[in-house]
Each structure stands twice: as structure tokens, then as C-alpha cells.
Amino acid sequence: MSLVAKKAAISIKDIARAANVSHSTVSRALRDSSLVNHETAERIRRIARDSNFRVSAVARGLATGRTSTIGVVVTAIGDPFNAEVVESIEEAANARGYSVALANSGANPDREMKVVQSFEERRVDGIIVMSSRVGALYVTHLTKMAVPVVLINNQHPGEFVYSVMIDNVPASEAATRYLIQLGHRRIAYFGRRGGFQADTERFAGYRKALEAAGLPVLDELVVRGESTPEGGMRAMQQLLDLPDPPTALFCYNDTSAIGAMRAARLRSLWVPGDISIMGFDDLAIASYVDPPLTTVRQPKRHMGRIATEILCNLLNGSKSESSRRLQGELIVRESTAPPKRRARSSAQHYRLIRPRSPAKSRGIV
Amino acid sequence: MSLVAKKAAISIKDIARAANVSHSTVSRALRDSSLVNHETAERIRRIARDSNFRVSAVARGLATGRTSTIGVVVTAIGDPFNAEVVESIEEAANARGYSVALANSGANPDREMKVVQSFEERRVDGIIVMSSRVGALYVTHLTKMAVPVVLINNQHPGEFVYSVMIDNVPASEAATRYLIQLGHRRIAYFGRRGGFQADTERFAGYRKALEAAGLPVLDELVVRGESTPEGGMRAMQQLLDLPDPPTALFCYNDTSAIGAMRAARLRSLWVPGDISIMGFDDLAIASYVDPPLTTVRQPKRHMGRIATEILCNLLNGSKSESSRRLQGELIVRESTAPPKRRARSSAQHYRLIRPRSPAKSRGIV
DNA sequence: CTGAAAGCGCTTACAG
DNA sequence: CTGAAAGCGCTTACAG
Numbered sequence: 001m002s003l004v005a006k007k008a009a010i011s012i013k014d015i016a017r018a019a020n021v022s023h024s025t026v027s028r029a030l031r032d033s034s035l036v037n038h039e040t041a042e043r044i045r046r047i048a049r050d051s052n053f054r055v056s057a058v059a060r061g062l063a064t065g066r067t068s069t070i071g072v073v074v075t076a077i078g079d080p081f082n083a084e085v086v087e088s089i090e091e092a093a094n095a096r097g098y099s100v101a102l103a104n105s106g107a108n109p110d111r112e113m114k115v116v117q118s119f120e121e122r123r124v125d126g127i128i129v130m131s132s133r134v135g136a137l138y139v140t141h142l143t144k145m146a147v148p149v150v151l152i153n154n155q156h157p158g159e160f161v162y163s164v165m166i167d168n169v170p171a172s173e174a175a176t177r178y179l180i181q182l183g184h185r186r187i188a189y190f191g192r193r194g195g196f197q198a199d200t201e202r203f204a205g206y207r208k209a210l211e212a213a214g215l216p217v218l219d220e221l222v223v224r225g226e227s228t229p230e231g232g233m234r235a236m237q238q239l240l241d242l243p244d245p246p247t248a249l250f251c252y253n254d255t256s257a258i259g260a261m262r263a264a265r266l267r268s269l270w271v272p273g274d275i276s277i278m279g280f281d282d283l284a285i286a287s288y289v290d291p292p293l294t295t296v297r298q299p300k301r302h303m304g305r306i307a308t309e310i311l312c313n314l315l316n317g318s319k320s321e322s323s324r325r326l327q328g329e330l331i332v333r334e335s336t337a338p339p340k341r342r343a344r345s346s347a348q349h350y351r352l353i354r355p356r357s358p359a360k361s362r363g364i365v
Numbered sequence: 366m367s368l369v370a371k372k373a374a375i376s377i378k379d380i381a382r383a384a385n386v387s388h389s390t391v392s393r394a395l396r397d398s399s400l401v402n403h404e405t406a407e408r409i410r411r412i413a414r415d416s417n418f419r420v421s422a423v424a425r426g427l428a429t430g431r432t433s434t435i436g437v438v439v440t441a442i443g444d445p446f447n448a449e450v451v452e453s454i455e456e457a458a459n460a461r462g463y464s465v466a467l468a469n470s471g472a473n474p475d476r477e478m479k480v481v482q483s484f485e486e487r488r489v490d491g492i493i494v495m496s497s498r499v500g501a502l503y504v505t506h507l508t509k510m511a512v513p514v515v516l517i518n519n520q521h522p523g524e525f526v527y528s529v530m531i532d533n534v535p536a537s538e539a540a541t542r543y544l545i546q547l548g549h550r551r552i553a554y555f556g557r558r559g560g561f562q563a564d565t566e567r568f569a570g571y572r573k574a575l576e577a578a579g580l581p582v583l584d585e586l587v588v589r590g591e592s593t594p595e596g597g598m599r600a601m602q603q604l605l606d607l608p609d610p611p612t613a614l615f616c617y618n619d620t621s622a623i624g625a626m627r628a629a630r631l632r633s634l635w636v637p638g639d640i641s642i643m644g645f646d647d648l649a650i651a652s653y654v655d656p657p658l659t660t661v662r663q664p665k666r667h668m669g670r671i672a673t674e675i676l677c678n679l680l681n682g683s684k685s686e687s688s689r690r691l692q693g694e695l696i697v698r699e700s701t702a703p704p705k706r707r708a709r710s711s712a713q714h715y716r717l718i719r720p721r722s723p724a725k726s727r728g729i730v
Numbered sequence: 731c732t733g734a735a736a737g738c739g740c741t742t743a744c745a746g
Numbered sequence: 747c748t749g750a751a752a753g754c755g756c757t758t759a760c761a762g
Contacts, residue, residue, distance in 0.1 A: 009488075011755055022733045027757060037731055057487045058426045059755035062738045067423060069466075069487075077455060078649075083448035090442060090469050099483065101434075102467040104455050118464065122422045122434075123374075229653045258653050265655055284443070288594045288623050290630055290655045376739055387749045392741060402747055424739035427754045 010053055018051070019044045030055055061123065069099045070311060071119035071127040075107040080283050081253070081300065082130055085152065088304030089128060096312050098125070107194070109133040120147055126311040131155045131196075148314040150307045155196045162314065164306045164324045168198055171296045171328030172205025172250070173212075175278050178294075178330055179248045180213045183338040184276065188221040188246035190235040190256060199224070199252060202280065206250060227252050232259025233266075240267055247275060247339035254279035254286050254295055261289065261335065272337035282331055291334035299326055375418055383416070384409045395420055426488065434464045435676060436484035438494040440472040445648050446618070446665065447495055450517065453669030454493060461677050463490070472559070474498040485512055491676040496520045496561075513679040515672045520561045527679065529672045529689045533563055536661045536693030537570025537615070538577075540643050543659075543695055544613045545578045548703040549641065553586040553611035555600040555621060564589070564617060567645065571615060592617050597624025598631075605632055612640060612704035619644035619651050619660055626654065626700065637702035647696055656699035664691055 012030070016023040021040065028036045029044035036044075047053075061067040070093050074082040090100045101124055105112040112134050119127050127149045135156025151163040179187050189206045192199040207217050223238055225231040232251060236259070239246055251257035257279030264271050271277055271291055279286060282297035306324050313320035377395070381388040386405065393401045394409035401409075412418075426432040435458050439447040455465045466489055470477040477499050484492050492514045500521025516528040544552050554571045557564040572582050588603055590596040597616060601624070604611055616622035622644030629636050636642055636656055644651060647662035671689055678685035 009755090013755080023756085024733055024735095024758080025731085027755095028732090031757085035731065040731085054482065054485045056427075056755050058423050058432060059738090060757075061423045062421075062427050062740085063755080063757040065738075076452065078445075078449045078452040080443075080445055080448065083445065084443045086467075087441065087443040087469065090467065094469070099487065100467050102451075102455065102465050104452065104459070117419065120419045122464065229649075258650070262653050262655070284594075285623070285650055288627050289653075290626070374739090378739080388740085389742080389749055389751095390747085392739095393748090396741085400747065405747085421739050424754090425741075427756085428739080428741040430754075 009056065010051060012053075012055070015044065015048050015051065015053055018047050066125055067123050068097055069101055069122070069124045070308070071101045071103065071116075071122070071124040073103045073105050073112060073115050073119070073127065073129040073132075075105055075131045077102065077104055080255070080285070081281050081298070084284070084300040085130060085304040088301040089308050092305045092308035093312075096308070098312070105129070105133070107131065107133055116149070123147075125315050126150070128152060128307050128311060131198075132160075135160050135197075148311060150311045150314070152303055152307050153198060155198060157197055157200070160323075162310055162322050164303050164310065164326060166198075166298050166303070167325045167327050168201035169205040169208065171330075172202040172280070173209045174205075174328070174330050175280070175296050176206045176209035176250055177212070178332070179250065179276060179278060179336065180209060180215070182248070182276065182336060184246075184248040185215060185339075186218075186221060186244065186246040187215075187248045187250060188223070188239050190232065190239075190249060190251045190260065191222070191224040192227045192252045193224040202252060221246055225256075227256045229255055229259030229262065232256030232261075233263040236260040236263035237267075240264070240269070245275070248278070248336070249275060250278045250280075252280060254281045254283045254293060257293055257295070257335075258285075258289055261291075261293075272335050273340065276336040276339070278336055280328075282329075286331075287333060294333045294336040295331050297329040297331050299329075302326060374421065375416060377418075377420070380409065380413050380416065380418055383412050431490055432488050433462055434466055434487070434489045435673070436466045436468065436481075436487070436489040436492040438468050438470050438477060438480050438484070438492065438497075440470055440496045442467065442469055445620070445650070446646050446663070449649070449665040450495060450669040453666040454673050457670045457673035458677075461673070463677070470494070470498070472496065472498060481514070488512075490680050491515070493517060493672050493676060496563075497525075500525050500562075513676060515676045515679070517668055517672050518563060520563060522562055522565070525688075527675055527687050529668050529675065529691060531563075531663050531668070532690045532692050533566030534570040534573065536695075537567040537645070538574045539570075539693070539695050540645070540661050541571045541574035541615055542577070543697070544615065544641060544643060544701065545574060545580070547613070547641065547701060549611075549613040550580060550704075551583075551586060551609065551611040552580075552613045552615060553588070553604050555597065555604075555614060555616045555625065556587070556589040557592045557617045558589040567617060586611050590621075592621045594620055594624030594627065597621030597626075598628040601625040601628035602632075605629070605634070610640070613643070613701065614640060615643045615645075617645060619646040619648045619658060622658055622660070622700075623650075623654055626656075626658075637700050638705065641701040641704070643701055645693075647694075651696075652698060659698045659701040660696050662694040662696050664694075667691065 012023045012026040016026045025036055026044055029041040072086060072089055093100050103115040105115055126147055130152045132151045132154050133156055135154045151160050153165055154160050154163050191203055210217050220242060223235045225235050249260055251260055257277050260277050261271050264275055269275055279293045279295035282295045286293040286295050377388045377391040381391045390401055391409055394406040437451060437454055458465050468480040470480055491512055495517045497516045497519050498521060500519045516525050518530055519525050519528050556568055575582050585607060588600045590600050614625055616625055622642050625642050626636050629640055634640055644658045644660035647660045651658040651660050
């Protein structure tokens with residue numbers, strides 16, 4: 001009786017009764033089948049509309065064996081990179097008549113499998129998993145799995161049949177090469193801890209560029225941690241504490257790069273004057289931080305769209321490519337510049353005119 | 366035959382046959398019913414596990430009338446504020462055994478209704494809509510709707526039964542008052558265009574604080590636009606072009622505040638020395654921009670959690686509060702300071718030592 | 731063009 | 747503790 005009580009939803013039988021036809025006819029009319037007389041169909045639809053009827057997608061799903069739903073699993077919804085990709089997946093899916101079920105994996109392999117399992121129970125038609133920690137292990141499952149899986153930026157070593165990936169090695173190599181061309185010789189790499197495939201590849205690109213330039217890969221300049229602002233801050237502090245700190249830092253992602261910039265500022269260092277910082281991803285925010293971040297763009301929307309297309313093609317059996325490597329794009333902004341250590345004085349200078357926090361300055365007022 | 370072909374999933378009948386029991390018993394065993402002999406149950410579960418069986422949640426849903434799914438509609442998944450809230454909803458829902466279906470409304474009322482309709486068809490147990498553009502209009506629907514709706518930050522004028530909202534007026538009033546206390550007299554408001562309730566309320570708080578301080582609300586200092594970085598930039602430019610520009614700017618959200626900061630920088634203005642900037646939301650990024658942004662925190666995770674709790678209570682009939690007003694919290698960081706127009710020279714100074722973009726400086730190398 | 735019937739894969743009184 | 751039966755609300759051959 002109360003608002004919350006589950007009232008038995010009205011069904012096509014109710015509509016059938018009202019329209020004085022069989023429920024089969026109602027079903028057809030609602031699906032715009034050409035098998036039903038035009039006027040009858042119109043009448044049925046009007047009645048359905050007037051009575052606020054909603055076909056049960058679950059009953060339909062049971063009858064047809066398709067739910068028109070795709071499951072999306074991400075490591076963290078709140079991560080801006082993921083959020084942008086998910087947005088484009090939802091759009092692409094919607095345009096093709098699919099809804100999206102979303103779940104968090106927390107970058108935990110076990111949890112990821114659980115979530116995929118729950119999607120299987122819900123009989124989603126297909127699954128997209130971002131930053132999978134399970135990756136190729138799906139193939140052993142695949143044979144038993146009725147539902148196709150497409151991976152975006154697979155983080156597990158080894159190939160997976162259906163995937164869209166950023167081509168990390170050349171992207172990272174280009175980024176590092178750019179820093180070298182700027183004149184940097186001591187270039188640090190801040191990677192992601194935890195055995196992520198993208199980290200392995202980006203580090204490989206970094207190493208490749210250094211070696212091509214005849215520069216050594218120095219252990220002290222390679223640090224790994226959480227790919228968060230805090231992680232970036234800690235990494236930067238550690239690097240700055242070195243007897244001979246780097247003049248440039250290449251970060252696993254924009255988020256940690258922004259943290260690194262903050263740490264530099266807190267030490268009264270000027271980016272890029274005292275140290276250049278390069279990110280990866282090109283988040284929406286990257287062009288609005290100060291200085292705007294030089295980074296490697298991942299075509300986020302494109303990745304989501306392609307993954308959805310591959311999945312949908314799989315679903316309706318049309319042949320298409322099964323996997324795609326997308327190229328990153330170096331986006332030069334203002335967080336990188338030629339090294340000029342002698343310019344330390346300007347940093348000093350900078351500090352002098354830096355604002356103090358209102359809390360502190362309040363006393364002055 | 367191919368990988369994509371929909372193979373008929375195995376059912377409890379198959380398991381029943383293998384276990385030599387009726388499918389009723391299998392059903393019970395799988396649901397951990399106490400009605401079934403312990404050893405039999407164990408055996409059944411083992412067989413189910415070994416054969417990689419997944420109960421059909423859609424069949425179960427049809428039989429029970431519950432899908433254990435809640436639908437979440439947001440204006441844009443990519444928006445960091447929404448993403449954070451959605452993340453907490455997913456967590457809270459998951460903890461209570463619910464999955465989440467996600468859809469984009471694009472802040473479009475018609476689209477929002479469509480999406481809600483599609484959720485009704487999918488027989489979600491309940492719906493959470495963020496930044497609803499439809500709001501109270503749901504009540505007319507509610508009577509016919511079998512599915513409860515909870516709103517987060519309803520953007521439509523008027524009350525809605527089930528909602529969690531940030532208490533905009535006092536939050537915005539406190540923010541403005543803080544700027545006044547800092548000594549500002551010309552404080553601009555940059556609002557969100559499009560008839561959003563939160564804008565109306567935040568403006569009301571702004572006005573209230575000014576009036577309480579005996580300051581005039583000047584038309585020229587109130588501008589509205591898109592709540593994006595670009596929107597913030599444009600607003601700032603417009604305000605800076607004023608014969609007598611404001612010394613402080615209060616923005617509808619952090620995103621536009623960050624854009625405003627950028628615009629100030631591009632004019633070689635120093636934040637907060639030349640102009641103070643205040644945001645709203647306290648996005649994760651807010652403490653990492655330079656200078657760290659003074660803002661009003663919305664308890665995003667809390668909002669998502671409370672909304673999910675209200676919804677779940679509604680679903681299992683337990684009584685609970687039906688709506689909540691949450692308080693914002695002024696977070697003072699470094700983008701606000703007392704006005705000191707005479708210090709313009711320092712901005713001038715600042716400009717002199719500003720880094721130039723690598724593109725430009727490349728010539729120097 | 732229309733209807734009766736079977737079936738999708740579960741759950742759950744009901745009877746034992 | 748177990749099974750046979752009915753039912754959830756659709757779809758879709760099949761027969762007319």
C-alpha cells in the first residue's frame with residue numbers, strides 16, 4: 001500500500017484486455033512488428049502509453065536471451081581517466097541500443113573476476129573491462145563464457161584477443177626523446193607500482209629513448225609508487241633529495257605529474273625553469289593547471305568508442321577487427337623547457353613574491 | 366559455433382540432472398536455503414562450480430520481482446564531481462547486494478525522463494538521479510511508478526520527497542562572508558547558466574552575505590555561463606575588462622574557478638595577490654592546483670552513501686529519514702587573500718620571470 | 731493479420 | 747528434507 005510497496009507492474013495481458021486483443025498482438029504492436037494491423041497497433045500503443053505501461057525488459061530478456069546491456073568494469077569510477085572513457089562507452093552503447101552496467105574492481109584481480117562473474121549472472125550481452133588485472137586469463141574462461149569480453153588498456157602481461165590499447169612504448173619513447181631534445185640529460189621516470197603492464201611498457205619506452213641518445217638509465221632516477229597526486233609528490237621529494245637531482249621528470253600519468261608539480265612548488269622550485277615535468281593521459285584538467293602540463297594524450301573517447309564498436313560487432317556477429325593499438329600524441333604545453341640550472345636564482349626570486357596562505361596573512365590585515 | 370555465438374547457458378536443470386536431484390533442490394542449494402540437506406547442498410554447489418554455472422539473474426528477477434539493481438542517472442559521467450559521487454554510490458550499493466546501472470542525461474530534462482523510463486523497463490529496484498532537471502515532477506509520476514526515486518542535488522525548483530541536498534544558501538553565504546572578512550568589497554559571482562536550482566540558491570547566499578555587510582549587489586559583477594574551465598575563463602576575462610574589476614570572484618564550482626585562475630594568469634595577474642578566487646565542490650584536484658583552491662566542500666562520498674541508504678531503506682520497507690540537507694564546509698587554501706590592489710607591481714614583476722612556453726623558448730636554446 | 735501454445739530459467743507455496 | 751507444479755511477463759514459431 002505504501003509508496004514503497006512493490007505493486008505488481010501492469011503487463012501486456014492487462015493491455016491486451018483493455019484493447020480486446022491477445023497479448024501476442026500487444027507484444028507485436030509494442031515491438032512495431034509489421035505483422036499487426038496498423039490501426040490496431042496504434043490503438044494498442046496509445047492504451048499502453050496512457051496507462052503508463054513499461055514492457056518488462058527482464059521478461060523480454062528471458063524470452064530472447066539478450067538483455068541489451070553491456071557490463072563495464074573499471075578500477076575506480078572516480079578516476080578522471082576512467083570517467084572520461086566510461087562516458088564515451090555509455091554514449092556509444094546507448095547509440096546502439098545498449099544500456100551500461102557499471103562496477104568497480106579496485107584494480108584487484110580477485111574482485112575483478114567476481115565482478116565479471118556477477119555480470120555473467122546478470123546475463124549482460126558483453127563486457128568491457130578497463131585496466132584489467134586479469135587479462136589473458138580470460139581466454140581460459142572464454143571457452144566456457146557465453147559473453148564476449150573486450151579489454152581497454154589490458155594491464156596483464158600477454159595478448160588478449162579483443163582489446164584496444166594505447167601503444168605505450170613509442171608514446172613514452174617520444175615523450176622522453178622530447179625531453180632529451182630539450183637538452184635534458186638527467187631525466188627521471190616516475191612509474192606505477194604494482195605490476196601494471198602499462199608501467200612496464202612506458203618504462204621500456206623511456207629506456208629506449210635514453211639508450212638511443214647514449215644516456216645511462218640510472219637506478220636512482222627511476223622511482224615507482226601510487227599514481228596519485230600524493231604519490232607524485234613523494235616521488236618528487238625523493239628525487240629532489242638526491243645529491244644531483246634530475247632536471248626533468250616523466251610521470252606515469254597526469255595525476256601524479258600534478259602532484260609532482262605541487263611538490264616542486266612547495267620547495268620553491270619553478271616548473272619548468274628548475275625542473276621540467278611531463279605527464280601522460282592528457283586529462284581535461286591538464287591544460288588548466290599552472291603551468292599547463294606537457295603530456296602524452298591518450299585518445300580516451302576514441303578508446304571507449306572503439307571498444308564498444310568491437311564489442312557490438314562481436315554481438316551481432318559482423319566481422320571486424322578484434323583489437324586495436326592506438327597511438328598516443330605528444331602534447332607540448334608549458335611544464336617542460338630546456339634545463340637551466342643556473343637560473344636557480346629566479347626560483348629564489350619567485351619565492352620572494354609568492355603569496356602566503358590567507359591563514360598566515362590574516363595576521364597582517 | 367563461433368566464439369560469438371550465443372550458446373544456451375547451462376541452467377539449474379542441467380545441474381539437477383548431474384546431481385540427480387530436482388531443479389527445485391538445486392535452486393534451494395544455490396540460495397543457501399536451510400531447507401536442503403547439508404551434504405546434498407555441498408555436492409550441488411560443487412557441481413555448479415565445476416561446471417562454471419552462473420544462475421540467471423534475469424530469470425530470478427522475473428520470478429522474484431526484484432532485480433537487485435539500482436539505476437543511477439547523472440548529467441555527465443566525465444564530470445569529476447559526478448564521478449566521485451557515483452563511485453560512492455556504487456560502493457554503498459554493492460555492500461548491500463545491489464548492482465548499478467548507469468546512464469547519462471546530459472542535463473536534459475527530456476533525456477532524463479527517457480533514461481528513467483528505460484530504467485523502469487529494466488525493472489531496477491530503485492533510481493538515484495543526480496542534478497535532476499525534472500525534480501518534483503516525479504511526484505506526479507511517483508503514484509504510477511513502482512520504483513522509488515531519490516534525488517541528489519535536485520536542480521528543479523521545489524521540494525522532492527526523497528532527496529539529499531547540499532545546503533547551498535548558508536554554504537555560499539559563508540564563502541562570500543569569508544571574502545568580505547578578508548577585506549573585499551567588490552566581489553563577483555560567476556554562476557551557472559540554465560536555470561539550475563543550485564545556482565539560484567548559491568546566488569541567494571552570495572546576495573545575503575553582501576547585504577548583511579551593507580554591500581551592494583552589482584549587476585556588472587554577476588555573470589553566468591557554462592560551469593566549465595572555458596566558461597570560467599570567459600567570465601574572468603569579462604570581469605577583468607570592467608573599468609573597475611572585482612578583487613574577488615566566487616565561482617559556482619571548482620571547475621570554472623580553475624578556468625578563472627587560468628584567465629587571470631594569462632593576463633599576468635597573480636592569484637590571490639591581484640584577485641582572490643573561490644570555488645565550490647572541493648574536487649580532488651582542488652588542493653593540487655596552483656595556488657591551491659579555497660572552496661566550499663561538498664561531502665561527495667557522504668552524499669552518495671546517504672542517497673543509497675535512503676533508497677535501500679525504501680526498498681526493504683524500513684523506516685528512515687526521507688531527505689537530508691548536508692552542510693558544506695569552507696576550505697581555506699591559498700587562492701584567497703586580502704585585497705591589495707596597490708601590489709599590482711608585483712604582478713608586473715611576476716610576469717617578468719614567468720616561464721615562456723618551450724615552443725617559444727626553443728629558439729633560445 | 732491474429733491467437734493459442736510453448737518456452738525462456740528461475741522461485742516458491744504446497745504436498746509429502 | 748525433497749519434488750511436482752504453477753507462475754513471473756515476455757517472444758515467437760505454428761496454425762489459421
